[in-house]
Amino acid sequence: MADLWEENMVNSKLSRRGVLKTGAVTSAGLALPTIFTAQSAAAYTNEPTGSSVTLGFNVPQTGPYADEGADELRAYQLAIEHLNGAGDGGMLNTFSSKALQGNGILGKEVKYVTGDTQTKSDAARASAKSMIEKDGAVMITGGSSSGVAVAVQALCQEAGVIFMAGLTHSNDTTGKDKRANGFRHFFNSYMSGAALAPVLANAYGTDRKAYHLTADYNWGYTTEEAVKSSTEAMGWETVAAVKTPLTQTDFSSYIAPVLQSGADTLVLNHYGGNMVNSLTNAVQFGLRDKQVNGKDFQIIVPLYSRLMAKGAGANVKGIFGSTNWHWSLQDEGSQAFVRSFGTKYGFPPSQAAHTCYVQTLLYADAVERAGSFAPCAVVEALEDYEFDGLGNGKTLYRGADHQCFKDVLVVKGKENPTSEFDLLEIVEVTPVGQVTYDPNHPQFQGGALGSCNNGA
Amino acid sequence: MDAIILQVLNGLDKGSAYALIALGLTLIFGTLGVVNFAHGALFMIGAFCAVTLSRILTLSHTVIDETRKDFLGNPLKVDVPYVHDLFGVETGDAIIDWAVPLSLLFAIPIMIAVGVIMERGLIKHFYKRPHADQILVTFGLAIVLQEVIKYFYGANPIPTPAPAAFKGSFDFGAAIGFDPNVIIYPYWRIIYFGFAAVIIGGVFSFLQFTTFGMVVRAGMADRETVGLLGINIDRRFTIMFGVAAAVAGLAGVMYTPINSPNYHMGMDFLVLSFVVVVVGGMGSLPGAVLAGFLLGILESFASMREVIAIIPGINQVIIYLIAIIILLTRPRGLMGRKGVMED
Numbered sequence: 001m002a003d004l005w006e007e008n009m010v011n012s013k014l015s016r017r018g019v020l021k022t023g024a025v026t027s028a029g030l031a032l033p034t035i036f037t038a039q040s041a042a043a044y045t046n047e048p049t050g051s052s053v054t055l056g057f058n059v060p061q062t063g064p065y066a067d068e069g070a071d072e073l074r075a076y077q078l079a080i081e082h083l084n085g086a087g088d089g090g091m092l093n094t095f096s097s098k099a100l101q102g103n104g105i106l107g108k109e110v111k112y113v114t115g116d117t118q119t120k121s122d123a124a125r126a127s128a129k130s131m132i133e134k135d136g137a138v139m140i141t142g143g144s145s146s147g148v149a150v151a152v153q154a155l156c157q158e159a160g161v162i163f164m165a166g167l168t169h170s171n172d173t174t175g176k177d178k179r180a181n182g183f184r185h186f187f188n189s190y191m192s193g194a195a196l197a198p199v200l201a202n203a204y205g206t207d208r209k210a211y212h213l214t215a216d217y218n219w220g221y222t223t224e225e226a227v228k229s230s231t232e233a234m235g236w237e238t239v240a241a242v243k244t245p246l247t248q249t250d251f252s253s254y255i256a257p258v259l260q261s262g263a264d265t266l267v268l269n270h271y272g273g274n275m276v277n278s279l280t281n282a283v284q285f286g287l288r289d290k291q292v293n294g295k296d297f298q299i300i301v302p303l304y305s306r307l308m309a310k311g312a313g314a315n316v317k318g319i320f321g322s323t324n325w326h327w328s329l330q331d332e333g334s335q336a337f338v339r340s341f342g343t344k345y346g347f348p349p350s351q352a353a354h355t356c357y358v359q360t361l362l363y364a365d366a367v368e369r370a371g372s373f374a375p376c377a378v379v380e381a382l383e384d385y386e387f388d389g390l391g392n393g394k395t396l397y398r399g400a401d402h403q404c405f406k407d408v409l410v411v412k413g414k415e416n417p418t419s420e421f422d423l424l425e426i427v428e429v430t431p432v433g434q435v436t437y438d439p440n441h442p443q444f445q446g447g448a449l450g451s452c453n454n455g456a
Numbered sequence: 457m458d459a460i461i462l463q464v465l466n467g468l469d470k471g472s473a474y475a476l477i478a479l480g481l482t483l484i485f486g487t488l489g490v491v492n493f494a495h496g497a498l499f500m501i502g503a504f505c506a507v508t509l510s511r512i513l514t515l516s517h518t519v520i521d522e523t524r525k526d527f528l529g530n531p532l533k534v535d536v537p538y539v540h541d542l543f544g545v546e547t548g549d550a551i552i553d554w555a556v557p558l559s560l561l562f563a564i565p566i567m568i569a570v571g572v573i574m575e576r577g578l579i580k581h582f583y584k585r586p587h588a589d590q591i592l593v594t595f596g597l598a599i600v601l602q603e604v605i606k607y608f609y610g611a612n613p614i615p616t617p618a619p620a621a622f623k624g625s626f627d628f629g630a631a632i633g634f635d636p637n638v639i640i641y642p643y644w645r646i647i648y649f650g651f652a653a654v655i656i657g658g659v660f661s662f663l664q665f666t667t668f669g670m671v672v673r674a675g676m677a678d679r680e681t682v683g684l685l686g687i688n689i690d691r692r693f694t695i696m697f698g699v700a701a702a703v704a705g706l707a708g709v710m711y712t713p714i715n716s717p718n719y720h721m722g723m724d725f726l727v728l729s730f731v732v733v734v735v736g737g738m739g740s741l742p743g744a745v746l747a748g749f750l751l752g753i754l755e756s757f758a759s760m761r762e763v764i765a766i767i768p769g770i771n772q773v774i775i776y777l778i779a780i781i782i783l784l785t786r787p788r789g790l791m792g793r794k795g796v797m798e799d
Binding site for chain 2: 063064065066067240242243245247249250252253254256257259260273276277280281284285286289290292307308310311312313314315327328338339342343347348418419421422
């Protein structure tokens with residue numbers, strides 16, 4: 001019997017090594033992540049097969065923008081609640097599309113996972129990758145930085161999932177770094193410049209000498225370029241534009257020479273901690289008390305955020321800037337969102353929270369209208385889609401670059417705030433026509449959307 | 457000429473902060489032989505002492521103002537600080553306005569306690585361990601401390617302004633015969649420089665002219681012999697750790713009106729301060745002060761756009777460039793002693 005067994009083994013050419021190899025290959029196959037196995041039979045990456053669908057919220061939970069990330073996460077949780085039919089429905093009641101019924105997305109309960117971007121591109125990519133590969137997220141959204149948005153957008157394009165950007169203001173996100181699977185609701189540097197320039201001309205005249213201090217990274221460059229070209233077009237002169245290191249905390253050595261340059265206006269192309277510190281330093285140096293060229297010296301902050309304005313305290317009073325949205329807007333959609341958010345959390349939402357909430361609803365609505373979670377179907381549903389009732393008036397998701405076009409707010413630091421949230425006042429709602437540009441505008445040239453990727 | 461004077465002034469002010477932190481670092485290294493990477497965190501905790509006192513002074517009770525509405529349309533809840541109830545609105549506001557200077561008194565006992573607890577509770581266990589272990593444990597401690605602060609105070613900067621009497625700037629140029637508005641300097645930064653000079657002078661005088669200081673200096677030179685004379689040098693060194701923590705903390709308190717404090721501010725200063733200590737010479741107190749001011753002034757000059765136009769990016773690397781040059785030409789730093797960190 002033993003001889004027969006041995007003979008069979010020889011004839012079948014099986015060996016101990018062969019058995020081990022076969023076992024190893026089988027085990028490796030079983031252990032492969034779902035992205036390479038289950039999906040080989042699926043039509044697209046992370047096609048939801050059960051009764052629920054998972055969204056991935058990639059926000060800064062640690063690092064300098066952690067507070068902004070926390071507000072984004074609150075907004076996402078509220079959006080999930082509303083999509084699943086809980087709470088008061090928020091903006092679902094005011095959204096012009098009525099595709100969403102409060103029964104999840106395509107009847108599937110919406111669940112979510114979170115990742116921590118740390119406001120670092122590599123960490124953000126790693127957390128997005130993990131949510132796609134391990135948690136089966138069908139869409140990634142969030143972030144508080146353009147560097148992170150561009151990096152995660154590229155990753156989502158490769159992986160075949162939709163990326164709904166959070167707070168990202170650089171022209172490049174929907175300019176040279178745009179991707180077919182990526183969409184941005186937030187406004188951009190060009191729009192800030194285009195909205196601010198006429199208001200500044202009205203307030204300060206057309207004969208001004210501007211001195212720019214610019215954060216030395218992608219967002220700083222595009223904002224400087226946008227504000228420079230808009231203000232120069234109305235007659236201002238740019239005296240100097242100085243790059244400041246992103247890690248700079250004390251800006252005194254950059255601010256002290258401003259008056260010597262003959263400038264009468266300082267433009268701070270800074271965000272976050274940079275903005276808080278440079279503005280605080282500029283006010284300390286008494287720039288706003290000075291008169292230069294026979295005019296009162298002025299400071300401008302192109303991109304405002306309420307959370308950052310809080311950090312700068314009383315220094316923001318009377319200083320112009322722009323913002324994507326503000327809780328004091330009186331339209332029905334904004335009021336519905338503020339009511340939902342304020343009732344749940346006890347304070348009004350930030351612009352970061354607003355854009356993240358809206359992006360989640362827009363994605364869900366696009367899936368519902370397309371009847372599929374397939375990224376290419378979602379892309380088709382979002383491209384050139386017009387909607388209203390989400391807080392910025394009539395809005396277009398332009399198909400050529402996946403940028404939202406809507407009204408932009410010019411704001412000013414409030415002189416007499418009534419609470420710690422009441423820091424900015426709306427000076428003008430700039431109509432969308434004034435901030436719309438051609439997709440081939442020089443500030444957005446280079447790069448291509450490419451075609452959508454379903455992955456799998 | 458005016459641009460040069462302006463940058464020297466800026467440098468003195470930047471150098472004040474570097475010198476104060478580096479002084480504390482050197483005190484700890486010189487006495488205990490510990491490379492303390494948590495020293496920046498002590499600077500940050502000092503700044504948050506000012507934030508805390510400011511919050512204590514503005515502790516409020518709520519009054520409903522029926523005439524005004526909040527963001528949800530409900531009657532506005534107005535916070536009324538208890539100091540208004542206790543001292544009246546005018547005096548109460550004045551007390552709140554002076555929160556930062558008052559925080560100096562608040563911070564001294566807290567910082568000494570934090571320093572002593574840190575030294576007795578953790579760092580003393582690493583005296584005989586290699587410097588790499590000390591760096592790892594103190595760096596870890598720094599991260600823990602900053603995360604604790606972030607947990608309680610959030611990640612955003614918190615505005616902590618100077619008293620209204622010190623707002624605005626002094627026209628230094630006009631005072632010395634230049635055109636007005638050419639050389640201006642904020643009052644609070646002048647105060648910061650003066651404060652740094654007093655603290656540095658105080659520490660040197662304490663070490664130079666008191667018996668306690670003499671024993672400490674003797675211990676720094678030869679710890680074993682001082683111990684053999686029956687003096688409890690360890691206890692004195694622990695006190696010096698507390699003093700170093702207080703110096704860093706007071707530097708942090710006074711820095712809050714210059715930049716709104718955040719949980720990360722200690723780390724921002726730490727690396728630069730270490731460069732200052734190395735350039736000054738490990739263990740040398742005058743070296744730390746000299747290097748602090750020197751690097752502060754050079755950093756200011758490197759930020760001038762005329763300089764950046766000639767050497768792009770020099771503003772980002774100047775401190776490290778100077779450190780390399782000094783270490784190549786004077787390996788022990790500007791005023792380093794033979795045998796320190798050379799075993």
